[in-house]
Amino acid sequence: MKKVDLYTDGACSGNPGAGGWGAVLIYNGIEKEISGGFPDTTNNRMEIYAVIAGLKCLKTDCEVNVYSDSAYTVNAINAGWLDGWMKNGWKKADGKPVLNVDLWQELYALSCRHKLTFIKVKGHADNVYNNRCDALARAAIKMLK
Secondary structure: OEEEEEEEEEEEEOOOEEEEEEEEEEEOOEEEEEEEEEEEEOHHHHHHHHHHHHHHOOOOOEEEEEEEOOHHHHHHHHOOHHHHHHHOOOEOOOOOEOOOHHHHHHHHHHHHHOEEEEEEOOOOOOOHHHHHHHHHHHHHHHHHO
């Protein structure tokens, strides 16, 4: 199985507001950058969407290390929130509906295809790829204005 590193980030100008996402995929030393944005969204949606967009670039089943500075995204997988939400009919522990269900469902479908490991990185620190993803996301927001 091919091994890929996927770095992702999302950003918003206002929350909600114009949002952007960026991702860097690395396979065999080759880097591919992707980005995009939406005129009316939230930071959390952009964080999740960046992962989805990166995974959609993969043409075959892969083993993917997903690096994100989003505790929301990483914890949803690593802390089992996503599994719990699905078992509870997309309701949180407090009975309220889960936000961003459409994206979580899409991410879950992609996770069934690939072997994913989510790794939390510190945002706006010394991680070159996380910083690059942030720059891509912010540039995508500027393109919307």
